[in-house]
Amino acid sequence: MALLTDKVVLISGGTQGLGAAIARAAVREGAAVAVLGRRAELGEAFVRELESSGARAAYFRADVGDVGQARAAVAQTIETFGRVDCLVNSAGLTTRGTLLDTEPELFDAHVAVNLRGPFFLMQAVVRDMLARRAPGTIVNIITSSAHAGQPYLTPYVASKAGLVGLTRNAAYALRWDRIRVNGLNIGWTDTEGEDAIQRQFHGAGDDWRDQAAKKLPMGRLARPDEIADFVVFLLSDRSGVVTGSVIDWDQNVFGGLD
Template sequence: MLDTLASRHVETRAIITGGAQGLGLAIALRLVAEGCPRLVLAGRDEVKGAGAVDLLAAAGAEASFVCADLSRVEDCFRLVDTAAAEMGGANALVNAAATCDRGGLLDTTPEIWARLMDTNARGPFFTMQRFAEQAIARQEPAAIVNILSMVIHCGQPFLAPYTASKAALAALTKNLAQAHRRDRIRVNGIACGWMDTEGEDATQRRYHGAGDDWLEKAEAEQPFGQLIKPAEVAGLASYLLAAEAGVMTGSIIDYDQNIAGAYF
């Protein structure tokens, strides 16, 4: 199927936060498979970043990695400015970077709240701000995909600040889509359910005492017998960034096998 889509992204110049692993890297690989020639990835781990760049280069793309802490506004700006210097400005942005510390109403500290809000909401906001400023200055159409979570509908009790941060980004997705329609900047979001990533593996082991068989047990309980795979979501993200998505903006798509609001 990818052969028939090989030219979908030949004009795409993409920034992908969280692009060194997991869903961010899966989206990067999908874009390259569909013709994207230039990408700038961002993350905190330089070793993983270098590995991701090598993978994309082997697939035929020019890619670079910016080591950045996206809870820092100056790093958000530096990322977008680096993309401008290296590839003349980006016309596609994926905000996939996030942190997922645990915390409920009674045990969330101010530090946990600030870390989650700064990384998951403030960071994407100021990354989008700089990205939009540059796209408008170039008078170039652009597209943004924000990676959200199904917790925006409620979330588990131990994910209160994470839920708040992703709900904030969901509201921003719609607000900025409305604000920048006439600048031809489309903004959409994907609310993902439980996903099989190395980050989730680390989370399960760190917070829930999971053993080596946690994934097998978790998948056995799911309606479709699996957790979501990053490559599956990558196809949707690619579509939302592509010109064939047309005028679609301000949409938040639930990507899950469990239905929000269902009770059985």
């Protein structure tokens, strides 16, 4: 039997990059998926791709930084599929800012997308699970930068470090309800969004991946499909009773010193 047979999986930021890879992996493992994103044309095209393989899939337009839109997307998912069994918070904002040059607007945008959005998506999904007295699983996509991060990622790091705490707090609060909550601190990953960020903020050329690979222990960036397989494992019963874990999914070893 596939790992997510008959499960309903809701994925924020699910129309491209890592979120889309997670959606594909979940479908492959037997799930129905609802993907959230801000760009309707992208989301609708992606759902057509999933449906062409025989999957049950739906796209709901939502900016998770807007609590009303986040809550409405959960309601739409429940109306369409009857419930939510699994949630993946994959949407993220990674625009650059240091401690000295970050304005309140940029800080608030990071908190809205990277922390407030996951908080209220979790709240809405957990309310559904509790109403049905059903178990469930949640995976939050965080970042290895939550350990400290680069100086130019200060608002991003602050918001994602908050998500680390939220993950553990929710896991503890919900453990007797058999709702498991885990997180992944992912490292440098080759996505469309990362390509855009490298070009916009770091003046990267077409060879930026090759240049980055030279600086990495394994000689390459992580791939979304690799992370997606691990997320599916955490969503599934195969990950057993594990909850409250924030796993460093990275090729660097944090705390190691030469």
